[in-house]
Amino acid sequence: MTPRVRSPELPQDYTWLNTEHPLSLKQLRGRVVILDFWTYCCINCLHVLPTLKYLEHKYKDSLTVIGVHSAKFDNEQETENIRQAILRYNIEHPVLVDKGFRVWQEYAVRAWPTLMIIDPEGYVIDYIAGEANCDDLDQLIAELIQKHQDKGTINFQQFSLTLEKQRQPITPLAFPGKVLATPAGLFIADSGHHRLVLSNFDGEILHLIGTGKSGLTDGAFDEAQFSAPQGMTFDIENQILYLADTENHTLRQVDLKLQVVETIAGTGKQSHNIYPHSGAGLETALNSPWDLVKVGNTLFIAMAGSHQIWQMDLNTRMISTYAGTGAEGCFDSSLTESAFAQPSGITTDGQELFIADSEISSIRGVGLIKPYQVRTICGSGDLFGFGDVDGQGEDVRLQHCLGIEYANNFLWVADTYNHKIKLVSPSTGNCQTILGDGYAGLQNGQGKNTRFFEPSGLSVMNSHLYIADTNNHVIRQVDLNTLEVTTVEFPGLCAPDVCIPGNAHSETHRP
Incomplete structure (x- = not known):
């Protein structure tokens, strides 16, 4: 015995x-x-x-x-x-x-x-x-x-x-995970409040999408429910937002013209199948989709839970593994032999996908054209190879990077656990700190004389960079000409169910 x-x-x-x-x-x-x-x-x-x-x-x-x-x-x-x-x-x-x-x-x-x-x-x-x-x-x-x-x-x-x-005081935004600047306005994944916020660039609220309670419900904006939504991509022509509804393990479609939300992929249950596979969108279980980007009529998805990149054909509504074996690690090779480690951010230049591969603190490239190779742009590629070192290629050290945005031949990277925003060249692998002094905090200013608290999402539009400053519960705006950082104000916004007339920003405490 x-x-x-x-x-x-x-x-x-x-x-x-x-x-x-x-x-x-x-x-x-x-x-x-x-x-x-x-x-x-x-x-x-x-x-x-x-x-x-x-x-x-x-x-x-x-x-x-x-x-x-x-x-x-x-x-x-x-x-x-x-x-x-x-x-x-x-x-x-x-x-x-x-x-x-x-x-x-x-x-x-x-x-x-x-x-x-x-x-x-x-x-x-x-x-x-x-x-x-x-x-x-x-x-x-x-x-x-x-x-x-x-x-x-x-x-x-x-x-x-x-x-x-x-x-904990209640704030108008709660742990916003991602932000997306578009001609229709500024979309915010208000992850902690299980909703989406759409404002104009002056902070005026245009739409609150979702009830603010965790759930999986399609329908009108004031009826729909999400669970810790994260990454978004926008179809300007059709005025449709696509969303990674992370804790529901689904992809959602938000139609601005009809003002309705529809589930387009996932069953609402977490998939435990890490092997590459495919199926009809609504019949295929997903595993913590964290971010997505649209290329033509295809959505590419950073599937954090299965350590893979997926794709969805918006015409046929079929969804499938695009890259990654499902093993957690860093392996540069063909699409079918490559490995990722909790990819949490995705962006593109149209020729290649760029991935914030968080658990190996590295930036990866995934080919969209022949020979369809996966490469490591910067970072050690090791599960424990993290730190805070600017430089070149494999000498670079990041710490659990979650956000990435391609703009003007460079990659903006939210180096989340270093509380910094960095700039990476996809062609040379050079990485440099641009914003943040490395300490957690909320400090406006210029360049490195600023502070963030686990920033997780980035979006560039025209001459401004928008940052989902997650643990500060705010959105930051950066003037890319001067590197001046400010905090975006949303005077008409308050947390679900706690609005007090005439005082949208009133601070209360949870019962």
Whole structure:
């Protein structure tokens, strides 16, 4: 018989979030405990969160989930940045900041995400590395609760927490992930509010698209629902916006003329098939589409969850893998042999797609014409080869870049975890910092005498660059002639359900 392993106690002198006090496994005796080892950059870790939320609500009197944040990137080690991730992804369980991988090592964890299941007597009884199957985990917990109920070793009780979101002021925008400047106006993916905002360039609100509540509903602008929408591309001729509705795992079409939203690809369920495949748009499950760009009648999609680039023919509504084997990594080769690592930004010059390949902190090129090759333009191409180094080609170091925009023969890059905006030459691989001093903050000014907080989206129109400054909950505007950075004001905008007449920017707190 295999000896049972007593779970190592959790450090009480480390930083804890979403709780007033550190939690100990000793005080949780009598409850099932799941330790979720995660890092907030990781798409697979994010895929586990809905499962955990479902289970912690279903078994709220007998299950405690504790997130153990063991950071991959340097930027993810900062407590405030972890707190922002908790708010962005609406995490409602306690999170322990695992400084120096202490808890990770004590539990012999080897990969993100990993779930450790601890029984009511304080013993580790199982673990799951990778994305957990919700039904299997649900069954395991139900059996564990029944077993210990029969033994008399379970302690049913409500467990209350003080969440970070209860202390967070409500802002007109919430974690805007992407922005798109078009002749029709400025489209903003108001990701944290699960809606789209369309304004003119003076900040006047033209349309609010979506109810502001997470869901998957087609229909009129005031009826439609999204879930953490991200990248967008615009068909000027037909006045149609295409959207990566990331947490719904779908692509949506927003018709400005008819003022209706329609789902054009995805089933609403996450695909677990990473192998290249194809099918009818509405019959093919997708995996966290993060950004897209339109070339002719084809949409190209940065499919972050399956580490691939996909394409959709807008005439036939067929969707298919364009590049990437589905393995996470960096491999330059033909379309079918190449590998990516959580591609999160996409743009094009018409001859080549350019990708912000976030988990390898690199900029990639994907051919649209023969010989259809994939190349690395700059960055190390290594999963742990990150930093903040300007220079040439493989000597360049970025840190989890999420946004990219082609304009005037150059690539603007949102070097997200370095809080900077950089300029890359696709022909030479040269990369230089243009905006931001590398510290998280909200500071207008000129050039490097400015600050951002995890900027994630970029869009250029005429002589201005627009930046989705995600953790600052604002849109920034850059005059490309002077490099002067300002914050765009939206006087008529407020968060869903909290508008107070005459004071659109009133700051309230979450209940």
